[in-house]
Amino acid sequence: MSKILGVLGGMGPLATVDFLQKLIEETPARRDQDHVPVIAYSVPQIPERPPAITGNGESPLPQMLAGVQALKRAGASAIAIACNTAYYWHDALAAQGGLPILHIADAACAALAPQASQRIGLIATDGTIAAGFYQSRLQSRGVQCLLSSAEDHSTLIVPAIACVKRNELAQAHALAVAAARHLLDQGAQAIILGCTEIPLAIEHQPSDVARHCVDATRALARECVQWYRGG
């Protein structure tokens, strides 16, 4: 058996489906057999990631590790995680899970246009922001990372994510677009959508902010296609 991509998902379930859909869209294929072979572990019975990072919640690491091990047993040869916040545990999962893990933030940063070189907005959970893996990558490229205000975070981004998890996409769209627009108003040249729920909200309808957004989910999907096809 050749390469099989393992997808650690369920955080949440709709974001996992979105990742699998984008994996298909990013694959040049004329027939079924051209597509990336994938096993997706979407078991959402797992503690929420942001509170675990910010210090108030149970760690999801044991369940995530169980997911990686299940994927390995099933035949996966590398892992992609369909959840930005979960990358906080990337190093522990890679070390203990025994499989290479493609990094969503590397993929998203690689997808930035060369001219977006000064100031990049980031929409993410407080867990992802606290983890800092986007900021450190942007900093090492000499790019300033612009975050939403605390008020925008609590009144727009957190509710937008919750709406996606309830499949209320129209409301999620309005909230996420407003948060993106505020970052553009503050001079962001592009915005990384660094939470797998946010692209679902932004893409629900056309909007003027969409062309400035880099979808980390799609960037990861593209990276996975390259991994599969790249010998």
Place this chain on the structure above:
Amino acid sequence: MSKILGVLGGMGPLATVDFLQKLIEETPARRDQDHVPVIAYSVPQIPERPPAITGNGESPLPQMLAGVQALKRAGASAIAIACNTAYYWHDALAAQGGLPILHIADAACAALAPQASQRIGLIATDGTIAAGFYQSRLQSRGVQCLLSSAEDHSTLIVPAIACVKRNELAQAHALAVAAARHLLDQGAQAIILGCTEIPLAIEHQPSDVARHCVDATRALARECVQWYRGG
């Protein structure tokens, strides 16, 4: 660990994503943790099903069995197959795979409205039609099963399925809607979309045939939600 649904997919990849999406839509959920835990095995490097049934092709059974065994190793406790034609091998897979397999045709027949009691159209691959598991279920309910003409099959249904596999949904839609309309013109009270690619084609845009169609994929998703929640 409680129940985990294993999805044998990849036949094709887009139909697998469609099934997972419908599984989410059919689940009453307020948060991630309410959703059905699922492991999806979507490895499309497998022989085509219809030619194997109609006598000209390599059997996909060994690869399907490997998929069921991978899902079992990963922790799945029951299987749904996101491909109608693959149900030709249902009994062999259930016997050799060691896990119960929910049947898509049982789910689709259960989703028929009570008044659709005389004549039901079926859109499916020639493999599914040759397998006969839809016709036998309808017959046992005293319902006549109406099939497309050989010409409609080769000029509308086969190309519609191929278009979906190439992600050319607008063209697939026109072809599938024409096939459905012909069955309605011949007196079908409802049409079972008994190939996982066909609902993707029909649903791509609104159409007058949609309200007469029973989506076997969605019916199977609903059955899986009941399996998970039903004690």
